[in-house]
Amino acid sequence: MSKAPSLVARGLTRRYGGFTALKGVDITLQSGEIRGLIGSNGAGKSTCMDVLTGRGPDLIGEVQLEGVDISKLSERARRRAGLARSFQKTNIFPELTVRQQVALAARRAEFDNTEEVLSELGLMPHADRLAGDISYGDQRRVDLALTLVGRPKVLLLDEPAAGLTLEESLSLARMLRALAEQWKLTVMLVEHDMEVIFSVCDHLTVLHLGEILTEGSPEAVRSNPEVVKAYLGSTFA
Amino acid sequence: MSTPAAMAISAPTQKKTAAPLIVAAVVAAIGFALPSLGVPMTTLSLLAQASIVGVLATAVGFLVRQSGFVSFGHAAFYGGSAYLIALLAAHSKLSAEIILIAAPIIVLVAGFALAFIMLRTSGVAYSMLSLAAAQACFELMMKWRSIANGEDGLAIKLPREVFGLPLSIFQRPDSMFMVSWAVLVVIVVCLWFLSRSHFGTLTLAIKNNEERVRFLGYETLLPRAIIIALSAFIAAIGGVLFALYNGFVTPMALHWSLSGEALVIAIIGGTRAAWGPALGAFIFIFLRDIAGNNTTHWQGIVGITLIVVTVLLPNGISGALVTLWNRARGVSNV
Numbered sequence: 001m002s003k004a005p006s007l008v009a010r011g012l013t014r015r016y017g018g019f020t021a022l023k024g025v026d027i028t029l030q031s032g033e034i035r036g037l038i039g040s041n042g043a044g045k046s047t048c049m050d051v052l053t054g055r056g057p058d059l060i061g062e063v064q065l066e067g068v069d070i071s072k073l074s075e076r077a078r079r080r081a082g083l084a085r086s087f088q089k090t091n092i093f094p095e096l097t098v099r100q101q102v103a104l105a106a107r108r109a110e111f112d113n114t115e116e117v118l119s120e121l122g123l124m125p126h127a128d129r130l131a132g133d134i135s136y137g138d139q140r141r142v143d144l145a146l147t148l149v150g151r152p153k154v155l156l157l158d159e160p161a162a163g164l165t166l167e168e169s170l171s172l173a174r175m176l177r178a179l180a181e182q183w184k185l186t187v188m189l190v191e192h193d194m195e196v197i198f199s200v201c202d203h204l205t206v207l208h209l210g211e212i213l214t215e216g217s218p219e220a221v222r223s224n225p226e227v228v229k230a231y232l233g234s235t236f237a
Numbered sequence: 238m239s240t241p242a243a244m245a246i247s248a249p250t251q252k253k254t255a256a257p258l259i260v261a262a263v264v265a266a267i268g269f270a271l272p273s274l275g276v277p278m279t280t281l282s283l284l285a286q287a288s289i290v291g292v293l294a295t296a297v298g299f300l301v302r303q304s305g306f307v308s309f310g311h312a313a314f315y316g317g318s319a320y321l322i323a324l325l326a327a328h329s330k331l332s333a334e335i336i337l338i339a340a341p342i343i344v345l346v347a348g349f350a351l352a353f354i355m356l357r358t359s360g361v362a363y364s365m366l367s368l369a370a371a372q373a374c375f376e377l378m379m380k381w382r383s384i385a386n387g388e389d390g391l392a393i394k395l396p397r398e399v400f401g402l403p404l405s406i407f408q409r410p411d412s413m414f415m416v417s418w419a420v421l422v423v424i425v426v427c428l429w430f431l432s433r434s435h436f437g438t439l440t441l442a443i444k445n446n447e448e449r450v451r452f453l454g455y456e457t458l459l460p461r462a463i464i465i466a467l468s469a470f471i472a473a474i475g476g477v478l479f480a481l482y483n484g485f486v487t488p489m490a491l492h493w494s495l496s497g498e499a500l501v502i503a504i505i506g507g508t509r510a511a512w513g514p515a516l517g518a519f520i521f522i523f524l525r526d527i528a529g530n531n532t533t534h535w536q537g538i539v540g541i542t543l544i545v546v547t548v549l550l551p552n553g554i555s556g557a558l559v560t561l562w563n564r565a566r567g568v569s570n571v
Contacts, residue, residue, distance in 0.1 A: 077454070079454045
């Protein structure tokens with residue numbers, strides 16, 4: 001794994017009125033790593049993704065993508081710069097065919113790999129079907145395809161395995177691992193499914209009440225008593 | 238330059254383009270042949286009315302399909318266009334041809350400007366704002382007697398020849414059906430191609446999930462405004478046909494009931510296909526005529542039809558026909 005950082009974020013903060021959802025979080029993603037961002041509900045994981053991607057008003061913090069400051073860019077411009085994200089809820093276009101929507105996403109990317117993404121994600125059999133007519137598991141893959149197309153530099157995935165069976169989740173984790181290595185992607189993954197997190201991530205960051213509780217390898221995090229107490233419980237310790 | 242992505246968008250659709258275009262060409266040809274097939278003048282009059290109302294309904298259906306907005310005020314663009322022709326013909330020295338071309342263009346520009354106000358709302362609020370804006374136009378024409386002659390309306394004073402053709406061409410049912418049918422066919426074909434273009438895909442995506450489209454790196458406000466403006470423009474073209482055919486305009490051409498009728502027609506015909514609202518217009522006009530000849534309660538029959546279509550055919554009659562067509566060809570609904 002290369003040691004050059006792909007993404008450096010400093011002092012990420014988000015306030016909602018008097019409530020501070022994210023309190024000066026610093027995150028550095030090394031090129032090619034798969035980082036897991038975990039924490040209980042309300043820990044600030046999705047908010048962290050929002051601030052990184054420039055979603056919403058009053059965002060505080062500095063974000064550098066491969067050494068370029070993108071803090072002042074809109075979410076649209078950040079996507080074009082190579083910072084892509086998926087959303088917690090399936091966020092696709094039900095009235096477009098699978099191919100139409102992936103191609104639509106590709107038109108705004110620097111690199112058009114529509115057919116490659118459809119093929120790698122196993123979506124070819126559904127390519128000409130309306131996305132609203134395919135199964136939920138396939139819709140999640142379409143969601144991922146929209147994020148992956150154009151080979152972004154950094155991929156932020158918000159619970160990509162939500163609603164999937166254990167088998168589907170692990171299959172997704174294997175596919176992510178393979179794609180990250182093949183396409184040299186840097187990935188930050190928010191996920192509640194610890195099977196997925198421990199099977200795919202190189203490094204974990206644990207958020208608790210808007211602050212970083214700890215960071216480290218999956219083994220180190222799993223055995224950290226504070227993490228066990230605040231989030232994991234005894235199941236994964 | 239055609240990118241691989243653009244080709245990916247068009248490639249599967251190209252295969253499916255030929256058969257629908259052949260069917261469209263046959264239907265269009267049948268329409269053009271009707272006046273020479275001895276069809277009675279009363280029927281041709283209904284066909285001319287249906288074609289003109291079909292243009293208005295197509296505008297409403299296009300807006301629903303590409304943006305999800307349900308307009309209760311499209312009569313403002315339709316009647317507004319007719320009033321513009323009447324007023325410019327009476328008070329300006331412009332030629333009739335320029336007036337007839339300028340009226341829908343003025344409505345297009347007004348629709349584009351109005352879109353930026355309308356787009357601050359969505360859903361029911363959009364529908365209510367469109368209703369309010371159209372009713373304001375209706376009231377203005379009702380009350381402004383010195384200019385618009387109030388509820389008595391205005392005669393549209395056009396010269397004996399327009400675009401080198403005798404004005405009577407536009408006022409006889411047989412020839413006007415040919416003109417309005419040609420306009421309707423051109424509009425539907427243009428919208429069909431638009432729906433298969435990148436812009437059509439983009440606007441459908443915005444309708445489905447605007448935030449995700451923004452995050453893919455697209456601007457969303459301008460495409461939505463363009464859809465509203467184009468829809469207004471199509472409705473205004475309907476207004477031009479109405480003005481030519483009737484030679485007279487009253488505030489009823491701006492009334493909400495006409496907007497509602499266009500929406501009912503679009504729902505009956507179905508909005509998922511570009512040609513659905515046009516089909517709905519022919520069904521509606523003939524159903525109303527047949528029901529009106531047999532009972533004074535024709536609105537009840539139209540109402541029952543609307544309920545039946547809404548419950549049994551949620552994609553309208555065109556949606557049902559497309560499903561049957563796809564089944565016959567052994568393909569899924571796309």
